[in-house]
Amino acid sequence: MRLLAPILLLTIALQSCSEYQKVLKNEDVKAKYDLAQKFYEEGDMKRANRLFEQIAPKYVGKPQGERVMYFLADTYFQRKDFNMAGYQFERFVKSYPKSEKVAEASFYGAKSYFELSPSYSLDQTDTDKALAKLQNFINAYPDSEYFDEANAMAKELTTKKEKKAYEIAKQFNKLGEFDFSFLTPAVAAFDNFISDYPGSIYREDAMYYRFESATQYALNSFQVLQKPRLKEAQEHYATLKKQYPNTKYAKKADDLIEKVNNELEGSTQQLEAK
Known part of the structure; x- marks a missing residue:
């Protein structure tokens, strides 16, 4: 009985991996979207990110495009690829300025640059960029739930x-x-x-x-x-x-x-x- 649980988990993992490889290689955009969302909800940001990267260009101008672009940016952030996360969140804000997610995307875009800020002894170009992004967010969204955190990050960078x-x-x-x-x-x-x-x-x-x-x-x-x-x-x-x-x-x-x-x-x- 003790061996059944690990074997079952291994079987599920292999099936999931096989499904992922199959969907990754085919041209079915809807299948990729569904699986990417499934991985995203399960916290598997690496595979979700790979799939969202593939389908994002296909959804430009479509109703699901906003959702795909946000998830793509967030998977970069969750994977700690802050350069790409900052870039993608900025793209999201420019592409969907009326989105209900725009404040959140602005915050996480600024936070991405905050994470890139180096030690005080190094060049502070990224720190200046992060401060500018945080200040823009603070000015634009004073009632945001992220306002206090943004202020704290700005103070730390200053x-x-x-x-x-x-x-x-x-x-x-x-x-x-x-x-x-x-x-x-x-x-x-x-x-x-x-x-x-x-x-x-x-x-x-x-x-x-x-x-x-x-x-x-x-x-x-x-x-x-x-x-x-x-x-x-x-x-x-x-x-x-x-x-x-x-x-x-x-x-x-x-x-x-x-x-x-x-x-x-x-x-x-x-x-x-x-």
């Missing part, structure tokens, strides 16, 4: 872009420890970051490291150039303390501003002595 921009600026800061010429682009990069991402979770960090970069640059400048650069460092410190009175960088920032003030005071006394 944070990823923020992290990349922040890490680039931080790298200039790090290189400045060995070569002070990198501190000027570090300050500029932190300036841009603070301007571009006003609500970023890295804003406090960026403000501190901008101040640190400006300070180190000023302290290592020729004496004739020091005063305006020291004053600029003071301004960055004041901005940090104003925005974050209880900043987590308080001790390090206070130690640095003491050096800036002492250096500025010494510079002023030297000028007065002359």
Whole structure:
């Protein structure tokens, strides 16, 4: 009795495989449609996808065309072929703009590009594309059941872009420890970051490291150039303390501003002595 169940399952599987191969090779579009739908409902996305691929061109302009195109896109998505899924969902939206599935297709098209977004350290072209698609969906379908998920994905991608921009600026800061010429682009990069991402979770960090970069640059400048650069460092410190009175960088920032003030005071006394 114990052997009967596995044997029965194997027999069914072989029959299904035989049926699939037979339908796959013949020209009966209706038979392919019925079997593709059967596989789709059973969750066999690989075989459903193959059949939908074959019949999709045959249903263009026909009543079932909308259904076939959506299923085709969804089978790509379920198989994690997100490049093709994104492309097919976009085709669906363009082909059937009045479909009751258009919002869902727009969402899953955007989600396909979200899944393609790489690590923050890599090129973010796909991230930009995903953000644009998600924002379009959010703007077009504020009452959709997928609205919250779309917002969460958009936030995650925005944070990823923020992290990349922040890490680039931080790298200039790090290189400045060995070569002070990198501190000027570090300050500029932190300036841009603070301007571009006003609500970023890295804003406090960026403000501190901008101040640190400006300070180190000023302290290592020729004496004739020091005063305006020291004053600029003071301004960055004041901005940090104003925005974050209880900043987590308080001790390090206070130690640095003491050096800036002492250096500025010494510079002023030297000028007065002359």
